[in-house]
Amino acid sequence: MRALMVRHSPWLVWCGVAAGAAALTLLWWTSTLPPTSFGAQLTEAGRLTGLYAGYLVVILLVLMARLPLLERQVGTDRLARIHSMVGRYVVCMTVAHMVLIWLGYAMTAHAGLGKELTQLLTGFPYVLWAVIGAGLFVLVGVVSATAVRSRVSYETWYLLHLLTYAGIALAFWHQILTGAQFVPNAVARWGWIGAYAAASALLIWFRLLVPVRNVWRHRLEVAAVRTEAPGVVSVYLTGARLDDLGAEAGQFMRLRFLTRNEWWQSHPYSLSAAPNPSWLRVTIKALGDHTEQLQRIRPGTRVLAEGPYGALTARRRSRHGVVLIAGGVGVTPLRALFESLPAEEGRLTLIYRASKHEDVVFRHELDEIAADRRAVVHYLVGPPGPGQEPALHPNWLRRLVPDVAERDAYLCGPGGMMTTAIESLRECGVPARRIHHEDFSF
Amino acid sequence: MKRIVLTALTTITGIVLLLGVKSQTGAPGLATLAAPGAGSGSTATKRTSAPRATPTPTATVTPTPTGTPTPRKKKLTTKKKSSTSKAKATPRKVTHPRVTPKPKPKPVTRMKVAGQTADTPYGPVQVKVTMLGHRITDVTALQLPGGNQRSSEIAGFAAPQLRKEALSAQSAHIDSVSGATYTSQGYITSLQSALDRAGA
Ligand SMILES: Cc1cc2nc3c(=O)[nH]c(=O)nc-3n(C[C@H](O)[C@H](O)[C@H](O)COP(=O)(O)OP(=O)(O)OC[C@H]3O[C@@H](n4cnc5c(N)ncnc54)[C@H](O)[C@@H]3O)c2cc1C
Numbered sequence: 001m002r003a004l005m006v007r008h009s010p011w012l013v014w015c016g017v018a019a020g021a022a023a024l025t026l027l028w029w030t031s032t033l034p035p036t037s038f039g040a041q042l043t044e045a046g047r048l049t050g051l052y053a054g055y056l057v058v059i060l061l062v063l064m065a066r067l068p069l070l071e072r073q074v075g076t077d078r079l080a081r082i083h084s085m086v087g088r089y090v091v092c093m094t095v096a097h098m099v100l101i102w103l104g105y106a107m108t109a110h111a112g113l114g115k116e117l118t119q120l121l122t123g124f125p126y127v128l129w130a131v132i133g134a135g136l137f138v139l140v141g142v143v144s145a146t147a148v149r150s151r152v153s154y155e156t157w158y159l160l161h162l163l164t165y166a167g168i169a170l171a172f173w174h175q176i177l178t179g180a181q182f183v184p185n186a187v188a189r190w191g192w193i194g195a196y197a198a199a200s201a202l203l204i205w206f207r208l209l210v211p212v213r214n215v216w217r218h219r220l221e222v223a224a225v226r227t228e229a230p231g232v233v234s235v236y237l238t239g240a241r242l243d244d245l246g247a248e249a250g251q252f253m254r255l256r257f258l259t260r261n262e263w264w265q266s267h268p269y270s271l272s273a274a275p276n277p278s279w280l281r282v283t284i285k286a287l288g289d290h291t292e293q294l295q296r297i298r299p300g301t302r303v304l305a306e307g308p309y310g311a312l313t314a315r316r317r318s319r320h321g322v323v324l325i326a327g328g329v330g331v332t333p334l335r336a337l338f339e340s341l342p343a344e345e346g347r348l349t350l351i352y353r354a355s356k357h358e359d360v361v362f363r364h365e366l367d368e369i370a371a372d373r374r375a376v377v378h379y380l381v382g383p384p385g386p387g388q389e390p391a392l393h394p395n396w397l398r399r400l401v402p403d404v405a406e407r408d409a410y411l412c413g414p415g416g417m418m419t420t421a422i423e424s425l426r427e428c429g430v431p432a433r434r435i436h437h438e439d440f441s442f
Numbered sequence: 443m444k445r446i447v448l449t450a451l452t453t454i455t456g457i458v459l460l461l462g463v464k465s466q467t468g469a470p471g472l473a474t475l476a477a478p479g480a481g482s483g484s485t486a487t488k489r490t491s492a493p494r495a496t497p498t499p500t501a502t503v504t505p506t507p508t509g510t511p512t513p514r515k516k517k518l519t520t521k522k523k524s525s526t527s528k529a530k531a532t533p534r535k536v537t538h539p540r541v542t543p544k545p546k547p548k549p550v551t552r553m554k555v556a557g558q559t560a561d562t563p564y565g566p567v568q569v570k571v572t573m574l575g576h577r578i579t580d581v582t583a584l585q586l587p588g589g590n591q592r593s594s595e596i597a598g599f600a601a602p603q604l605r606k607e608a609l610s611a612q613s614a615h616i617d618s619v620s621g622a623t624y625t626s627q628g629y630i631t632s633l634q635s636a637l638d639r640a641g642a
Pocket of ligand 1: 266332
């Protein structure tokens with residue numbers, strides 16, 4: 001049963017989502033008289049889009065709650081992609097809802113568009129709030145669009161995202177107070193309120209209360225810092241009851257280092273050693289301001305941790321042979337898996353791609369693990385570029401790992417490298433369901 | 443990109459289909475009208491199945507010229523939009539033969555009768571009829587849904603139309619105003635009960 005759940009969890013999630021949408025459609029159907037004019041049809045289309053948008057917001061809230069179950073089984077990067085997809089859809093539905101209701105109301109009331117707009121904004125409880133909320137949704141949607149996203153800093157993007165909570169709160173009240181499905185029907189109304197309340201409760205519980213509780217529970221702090229390579233440090237964390245965290249190799253945690261300048265930012269870092277009861281280790285490469293600062297973090301610094309998250313774990317494995325493909329600092333979770341992943345002797349291979357020899361971290365540790373476990377490590381070193389990428393060419397892969405088609409593959413690294421690697425693996429005959437990867441850049 | 447277009451198309455098709463099918467159906471909507479209002483809402487269902495006028499033969503003692511079924515019939519033929527209006531016509535016709543045997547004459551008086559309050563999801567509707575003998579000379583709305591701007595806006599344009607229809611039909615067998623279906627149903631229910639009371 002458990003295995004079944006794990007394998008099909010994305011499907012189970014989708015079925016749940018679809019069932020909710022069907023129930024909502026049924027609610028609309030039973031509470032609506034047949035529309036007899038074009039205006040009434042527009043209005044009904046507006047109500048439907050509004051209902052769906054409101055429903056998907058609940059789903060988004062649940063996705064944002066970082067439920068351990070979903071994070072571990074569906075995987076954080078996949079959840080993030082679903083989140084951005086659903087988010088875009090909600091923005092479109094919200095805009096459609098506003099326009100359709102506006103037109104529909106104007107037509108059935110035989111009023112001009114301008115007059116109807118003022119009526120809508122001033123005559124209805126909380127509709128003005130909802131419009132402001134929708135404006136926030138659109139703003140966040142625009143900023144998250146790929147073209148704009150690359151031009152704003154992560155912090156701006158993140159802070160703007162917090163506005164969606166305000167948007168959701170602003171849009172909520174008009175649903176309850178003017179929604180044609182909720183005003184006359186107490187059961188539907190309370191059901192709707194309940195869904196929003198439950199989603200918010202999950203969010204507050206997992207993103208606020210649990211991390212705060214964990215401060216006392218685990219009392220994480222920096223125990224030691226070790227330089228691994230230029231601009232790469234390993235940070236060792238100690239604390240109480242570390243096995244209660246339930247961390248698995250391949251997972252990551254969102255860490256907040258409580259120093260004067262860094263306390264307000266939380267960033268994801270993979271565990272770079274298999275979890276054990278006495279310490280946790282993350283290995284951090286300087287890529288920006290924050291990671292630059294962390295290179296000089298002092299032992300004794302308190303750390304607030306969220307997680308562990310991520311589905312790139314041993315549970316994903318379905319074959320006895322495994323190939324791990326790492327790029328740059330993406331080696332961190334694979335280093336932990338390399339150490340602990342159960343695999344048949346001689347059928348565990350790590351391919352580690354780096355652009356310079358100095359950038360290869362954990363070389364010593366990796367060689368040691370390989371010797372201990374009778375596993376194999378291949379280092380592919382050289383600057384990235386058209387001449388070099390063939391290192392991950394299908395022919396190369398087959399030469400390094402002759403039985404690659406029969407193995408599971410775990411990947412972590414920069415986007416471009418991952419795409420190449422996935423294509424090569426597919427070409428070598430590894431089905432998509434046996435390719436497991438974590439994306440470091442959301 | 444392909445996925446986005448596909449999702450958008452699926453959504454639009456879905457909603458259009460849903461609305462298309464919904465526009466074709468009549469019954470489920472009418473049934474639910476009765477559901478939200480606990481008390482007087484029940485009259486709404488009664489109206490659709492068996493018109494209230496049936497058990498009150500006393501009402502139609504002095505048939506006035508306008509009381510003849512002709513205008514109503516004409517209306518039905520010109521405006522047969524919904525199947526419900528046709529359904530309504532049938533039992534009404536059946537009642538007619540029963541009207542004639544009652545002999546007790548009554549002086550032609552002017553009276554005003556308020557109908558029952560009919561609950562709609564947007565608020566109560568109540569009308570008052572002014573009768574001159576058996577003729578409906580006026581219908582005024584005592585209560586209309588006005589919970590919010592939108593409801594009163596709709597009620598504001600629907601009520602005059604419904605009144606006009608009622609005056610020309612000389613009965614509560616009138617079509618609902620499109621875009622104001624709930625208000626119309628409530629109006630018709632209340633009007634019918636007022637006519638019943640006036641006749642009793
Ligand atoms: C699941 C996961 C595991 C990771 N594991 C490791 C690890 O083990 N070791 C390591 O060195 N790095 C890891 N990273 C990357 C690390 O989180 C970012 O490099 C770091 O947050 C950059 O912060 P910055 O402010 O220094 O850089 P910035 O200059 O702000 O950003 C540099 C890059 O990192 C991205 N980024 C910034 N902040 C975040 C954030 N909070 N979440 C996601 N992406 C962000 C930005 O979009 C940008 O592409 C991981 C990322 C993810 C998503």
